Amino acid sequence: AQRVTQPEKLLSVFKGAPVELKCNYSYSGSPELFWYVQYSRQRLQLLLRHISRESIKGFTADLNKGETSFHLKKPFAQEEDSAMYYCALRGGSQGNLIFGKGTKLSVKP
């Protein structure tokens, strides 16, 4: 079954600390993975996708097929990073996105 698991509902770190939001997936084919973010009072939006291998707002995510993971990392968290983060997998018969349950990141001053 195609599935995305985000094991942490809430992750709380202090400003300047490293942060890692975990995402594991289950998919039989070649996965396409994304991170979406929802800041307070803003719309859900794409943060990054594994194909582009880019760093957005200091965040990176590496696809590890052996561990079936796509963890989101940032070396030094900022207060403005506080948001809800969703990992998503392209799956389904029509290429729809399958979202994890989300992790709320809280960065304390």
Next chain:
Amino acid sequence: DGGITQSPKYLFRKEGQNVTLSCEQNLNHDAMYWYRQDPGQGLRLIYYSQIVNDFQKGDIAEGYSVSREKKESFPLTVTSAQKNPTAFYLCASSIGTYSYEQYFGPGTRLTVT
């Protein structure tokens, strides 16, 4: 102002009534989606449409209906058959279903009492 609009922002209905949530986009996107967002549940796909006059059930379509008569519009009707309709509803669109990015609306919070 381009993008996706959803109206209203808040909606209140009595149990047993059908209610329709609006979603409009002016991005010229072919694909549109409806998700339900509940605390601790993430986003769950209700219905999606790849093209005008076509739509498919998502994971939790029971108690919902949609139409796609125009490219710009994808209204969602929450029927009285939906057992737990109180939720936050998000509409999204993308160039196609295989597009790498979905663009989301601001959402509608529906409360049924």
